[in-house]
Amino acid sequence: xxxxxxxxxxxxxxxxxxxxxxxxxxxxxxxxxxxxxxxxxxxxxxxxxxxxxxxxxxxxxxxxxxxxxxxxxxxxxxxxxxxxxxxxxxxxxxxxxxxxxxxxxxxxxxxxxxxxxxxxxxxxxxxxxxxxxxxxxxxxxxxxxxxxxxxxxxxxxxxxxxxxxxxxxxxxxxxxxxxxxxxxxxxxxxxxxxxxxxxxxxxxxxxxxxxxxxxxxxxxxxxxxxxxxxxxxxxxxxxxxxxxxxxxxxxxxxxxxxxxxxxxxxxxxxxxxxxxxxxxxxxxxxxxxxxxxxxxxxxxxxxxxxxxxxxxxxxxxxxxxxxxxxxxxxxxxxxxxxxxxxxxxxxxxxxxxxxxxxxxxxxxxxxxxxxxxxxxxxxxxxxxxxxxxxxxxxxxxxxxxxxxxxxxxxxxxxxxxxxxxxxxxxxxxxxxxxxxxxxxxxxxxxxxxxxxxxxxxxxxxxxxxxxxxxxxxxxxxxxxxxxxxxxxxxxxxxxxxxxxxxxxxxxxxxxxxxxxxxxxxxxxxxxxxxxxxxxxxxxxxxxxxxxxxxxxxxxxxx
Amino acid sequence: xxxxxxxxxxxxxxxxxxxxxxxxxxxxxxxxxxxxxxxxxxxxxxxxxxxxxxxxxxxxxxxxxxxxxxxxxxxxxxxxxxxxxxxxxxxxxxxxxxxxxxxxxxxxxxxxxxxxxxxxxxxxxxxxxxxxxxxxxxxxxxxxxxxxxxxxxxxxxxxxxxxxxxxxxxxxxxxxxxxxxxxxxxxxxxxxxxxxx
Numbered sequence: 001x002x003x004x005x006x007x008x009x010x011x012x013x014x015x016x017x018x019x020x021x022x023x024x025x026x027x028x029x030x031x032x033x034x035x036x037x038x039x040x041x042x043x044x045x046x047x048x049x050x051x052x053x054x055x056x057x058x059x060x061x062x063x064x065x066x067x068x069x070x071x072x073x074x075x076x077x078x079x080x081x082x083x084x085x086x087x088x089x090x091x092x093x094x095x096x097x098x099x100x101x102x103x104x105x106x107x108x109x110x111x112x113x114x115x116x117x118x119x120x121x122x123x124x125x126x127x128x129x130x131x132x133x134x135x136x137x138x139x140x141x142x143x144x145x146x147x148x149x150x151x152x153x154x155x156x157x158x159x160x161x162x163x164x165x166x167x168x169x170x171x172x173x174x175x176x177x178x179x180x181x182x183x184x185x186x187x188x189x190x191x192x193x194x195x196x197x198x199x200x201x202x203x204x205x206x207x208x209x210x211x212x213x214x215x216x217x218x219x220x221x222x223x224x225x226x227x228x229x230x231x232x233x234x235x236x237x238x239x240x241x242x243x244x245x246x247x248x249x250x251x252x253x254x255x256x257x258x259x260x261x262x263x264x265x266x267x268x269x270x271x272x273x274x275x276x277x278x279x280x281x282x283x284x285x286x287x288x289x290x291x292x293x294x295x296x297x298x299x300x301x302x303x304x305x306x307x308x309x310x311x312x313x314x315x316x317x318x319x320x321x322x323x324x325x326x327x328x329x330x331x332x333x334x335x336x337x338x339x340x341x342x343x344x345x346x347x348x349x350x351x352x353x354x355x356x357x358x359x360x361x362x363x364x365x366x367x368x369x370x371x372x373x374x375x376x377x378x379x380x381x382x383x384x385x386x387x388x389x390x391x392x393x394x395x396x397x398x399x400x401x402x403x404x405x406x407x408x409x410x411x412x413x414x415x416x417x418x419x420x421x422x423x424x425x426x427x428x429x430x431x432x433x434x435x436x437x438x439x440x441x442x443x444x445x446x447x448x449x450x451x452x453x454x455x456x457x458x459x460x461x462x463x464x465x466x467x468x469x470x471x472x473x474x475x476x477x478x479x480x481x482x483x484x485x486x487x488x489x490x491x492x493x494x495x496x497x498x499x500x501x502x503x504x505x506x507x508x509x510x511x512x513x514x515x516x517x518x519x520x521x522x523x524x525x526x527x528x529x530x531x532x533x534x535x536x537x538x539x540x541x542x543x544x545x546x547x548x549x550x551x552x553x554x555x556x557x558x
Numbered sequence: 559x560x561x562x563x564x565x566x567x568x569x570x571x572x573x574x575x576x577x578x579x580x581x582x583x584x585x586x587x588x589x590x591x592x593x594x595x596x597x598x599x600x601x602x603x604x605x606x607x608x609x610x611x612x613x614x615x616x617x618x619x620x621x622x623x624x625x626x627x628x629x630x631x632x633x634x635x636x637x638x639x640x641x642x643x644x645x646x647x648x649x650x651x652x653x654x655x656x657x658x659x660x661x662x663x664x665x666x667x668x669x670x671x672x673x674x675x676x677x678x679x680x681x682x683x684x685x686x687x688x689x690x691x692x693x694x695x696x697x698x699x700x701x702x703x704x705x706x707x708x709x710x711x712x713x714x715x716x717x718x719x720x721x722x723x724x725x726x727x728x729x730x731x732x733x734x735x736x737x738x739x740x741x742x743x744x745x746x747x748x749x750x751x752x753x754x755x
Contacts, residue, residue: 052724058634059724063641180743221741346750349741385753386723386733390716393690395617395682403719404733406753 006032006252008289008549009272011259011302013037014111015535016522016542017293018241019154023546024289025250029553032252032285033245034274036294037108039255040086042238045228047082055081075487076104078115078226086115086226092436100484101444103297103491109255110237111295112489112535115226118207118234118352119378120160121532122151124169126363131528134372137325137421138498140527141508144171150540158235158539159213161353162205170202170358170376170532176211178203183345184381184409185355188470192357195469199360204353204378207235207536216240223350234352257283258437261306262290262315262518269315269518275437289517289549289558293542296326296523297427300494301442303520304429316495316512319502323428325421326446327493327529332480333456334414335463337472339381342409346383354380357413357466359531361458371454375417376531377463383409411472415459416488418531420451427494446485456481490534492526510545517558521545599632601639601648606655607632612670614718616682617711623732626722634721635714651713654704661702685711729755 007029010020021033052059060080067074073087088107095103106112125144131137148171155174163178181189181203189201208225209218216232216239225234232239245251256277263270263284271286292299300323306315314322360366361374384407394402419425425446433441460477467475498504501513510525512518521542523534530537552558599607614626614635626632639648661681667673670681684700689711704710722728729735733755 051726052729053726057637057641058721061642179741182743186744219741220738221736222738344747345744346747347741347743348745348750349736349738351741351743386719386728386755389719389723391690392715393686393692395686396619397621400618400621400732403723404752406747 004271004283004285006030006271006285006287007553008032008291009034009285009287010291010293011272012111012292012294012298012522013109013237013242013253014106014113014293014295014522015116016538017111017291018113018237018245019539019542020291020293020519020521020546021245021251021253022241023543024291024550025245025248027546027550028248028250029289029550030250030252031245032254032287034257034259034272034285035109035111035253035255036258036277036298037088037106037111037255039253040108040110040114040228040238042232042242043228043230045230046085047227048230049222050082050227057081072102073104075102075483076489078117082224083115083226093441094433094435095441096430096433096443098443098445099447101446102484102486103442103444104486104489105295105298109253110242113235113237113241114228116207116535117489117533118225119356119533120155120158120162120173120205120207120536121356121358121376122171122173123147123530123532123537124171126169127528127530127532130373130530131421136372137528138496138500138503141497141499141504146508147537147540147544150544151536153543154536154539158207158240159209159211159216160205160207160536161210163203165200165202165358167200167202167358169360169363173205175205176209176213179206179208179210179351179353180347181355182347182381183342184339184383184411187339187342188381188411188467188472189355191470192466196360196466198364198366199466200358202356202358204356206353208352209233214240219352221349221351223352225352258435258439259294259302260439261302262292264306264308264311264315264515267515269515275439277437280437288553290519291542291546291549292518292520292524293522296491296494296526297442297444299520299522299524300427301429301440303495304427305440311514316505316514316518318514319505321423321496321503322505323494324423324426325493325496325527326425326427326444326491327419327421327523327526328446328485329488329490329529329531330417330419330448330452330456330485331414331488332483333417333459333463333478334377334379334412335460335467335475335477336410336412337464337467337470337475339409339411339470339472346406354378361462368458371451371458373418373420373451373455374531375415375455375459377413377415377459379411379413381409381411383407411467411470413463413467415456415463416531416533417452417455417459419485419529420449421493421496421528422449425493444486448481448485453481490523490529492523492529492534495520495524496527497525498527509548510541511549517549519545519549599636601636602632605659606652607636608669609655609659610635610714613682613685613710613714614721616670616678617715617718618722624727626718629722629725629727631718631721631725634725635717638717647713650706650708651710654706654710657704658710661704664702685709686715689715723755 088105132139162175219233258275304314357377359374429440430443495505618626689709
């Protein structure tokens with residue numbers, strides 16, 4: 001092979017790209033992985049275990065001057081001085097917004113797998129059938145059974161802690177032992193489940209180890225995973241996929257390479273055109289297989305920018321749906337309250353996980369007249385600590401002594417709702433705006449519609465009703481509908497899977513209908529959003545697609 | 559130039575050039591150029607720094623563990639005002655500290671510590687009541703407090719609390735940190751004994 005010739009190219013090294021490079025290299029393919037972000041080696045986590053008083057502005061506060069460089073990234077929960085170095089500098093990579101859309105992007109090898117929330121839930125048969133049942137969006141070309149063995153593989157490989165809860169709409173997986181609930185969470189669970197048959201409160205299922213796995217240590221419960229974990233206790237590209245792929249001797253990983261487009265000739269992707277972000281020079285790499293795993297908007301941007309006489313509107317876009325049917329989850333709606341009693345109970349350790357309420361709406365006998373689909377809830381309880389002193393009356397030794405004892409319990413539930421596939425939620429390339437490297441910028445056109453708005457009212461009311469049933473007092477709701485779509489980090493769609501090449505970009509193997517050796521396995525492939533955190537499904541889809549591609553290469557079909 | 563001198567200078571400047579000084583521009587000029595980042599006294603004058611030290615020490619005093627002054631809270635508050643506050647907040651806090659200095663002088667004291675101990679207690683209680691009133695409160699026990707739309711302690715209290723408990727003294731001596739390596743979700747508080755930092 002020549003210098004820039006490969007068996008496979010993987011664009012992006014995050015949640016999906018990590019799995020693509022692992023599976024392809026383990027099958028013996030000489031694989032080039034490209035990332036626009038800088039290299040971060042495992043253990044290169046400069047703020048891990050840093051104490052607040054060792055930080056320049058104390059406890060992660062972001063200086064106003066730095067915030068100017070990160071106006072969008074600084075809106076995500078994970079952004080602080082402890083994690084700022086993982087995120088893209090917005091001023092280098094602007095994008096246009098017809099309506100506000102928060103595109104949260106890391107700028108490091110490992111991508112969002114380095115900073116993700118680690119919640120890991122399978123989809124259920126219901127989720128793959130939803131489009132066909134209610135007619136919103138096209139039918140998924142696969143069903144739960146197609147993905148089930150790949151969920152098994154992914155869970156065993158990355159390590160997911162959780163309880164086997166026996167909930168049909170949230171299938172159990174291959175779990176390590178679950179983390180504990182605290183006193184208030186257990187009390188709330190018992191009361192909520194007794195009050196509302198069909199509603200369950202479970203410990204979160206998290207890609208955080210509670211048992212050793214492949215040289216990775218169980219969690220030591222320091223708390224803030226998004227700073228990086230040198231014991232590899234949560235799944236990341238660095239802790240798991242990258243060492244596995246490197247061990248094969250088949251991986252070449254190049255950082256700071258911005259993929260400009262997929263090159264195309266005679267019905268096939270021939271490789272990628274790349275901008276070296278240090279020199280600005282263009283490079284060409286060729287391969288027999290190309291996997292796009294650059295995040296939903298990132299992948300669609302590359303595809304739209306891959307123009308040829310056959311595909312003037314972007315590669316594999318004979319359907320003209322490329323860029324359309326963008327999905328996300330809508331959140332920032334829920335309730336909080338105070339739990340009385342249990343003041344003789346406390347915890348030890350910082351649990352990087354919460355409690356979860358699986359979807360219960362619009363299934364079984366629980367039908368809503370005002371919206372379709374549903375939502376899940378993430379939450380947790382804790383006792384207030386010293387911070388309550390900031391708004392407390394009192395001074396002196398008595399004040400200090402009062403804060404030496406924790407305050408009462410508080411509990412909160414935040415809902416994450418499914419967003420329907422809409423043709424009018426789309427992205428294009430902007431006509432004028434480019435990034436620092438001259439690549440056309442994305443223009444987002446994403447709104448919320450009646451189904452989501454009706455669901456949000458129910459999300460807030462339901463969270464409050466459940467907290468009241470749990471015994472909480474002074475329950476208050478919030479519904480921050482003004483927070484832009486995208487802020488939940490779960491951007492999906494734009495190159496959806498489907499059965500019909502006229503209405504979808506990808507087939508049931510994440511393979512472009514139009515270009516058989518081009519695969520898209522990140523969030524862009526999603527045909528509907530369900531309400532579960534999507535990363536586990538991206539990983540299972542990627543593992544499945546990569547194995548399929550390898551089989552097709554072996555049989556000579558590709 | 560001392561604070562009062564600078565203020566006088568600015569007023570003369572305003573008169574001589576017909577400049578209208580808003581509280582914001584006054585505060586900006588009083589603050590001077592933006593100092594280098596880092597913790598240290600950059601916003602406060604020496605007198606203000608002493609006064610703030612006395613106030614935060616009254617909020618969280620030395621007991622069997624060090625108090626707010628030793629934990630570096632005055633420097634922390636200075637850092638917040640220097641880097642994380644706007645001109646309006648800086649101006650209001652400075653006005654309030656000036657007013658408090660004036661109140662002390664009226665009571666023949668340079669510092670709170672020089673007041674009659676009972677009067678000092680009453681002063682702190684009044685500043686606290688002004689910022690965090692309750693329905694049971696009577697009228698403020700003292701006249702001539704700094705006042706303002708956002709009373710001094712409404713800002714200084716949370717700043718003191720955050721500065722103290724995110725300091726090494728506050729987190730490791732006064733409170734304690736959860737040890738690494740274990741998570742137990744539901745244990746008796748008696749096994750832990752005090753708030754986790």
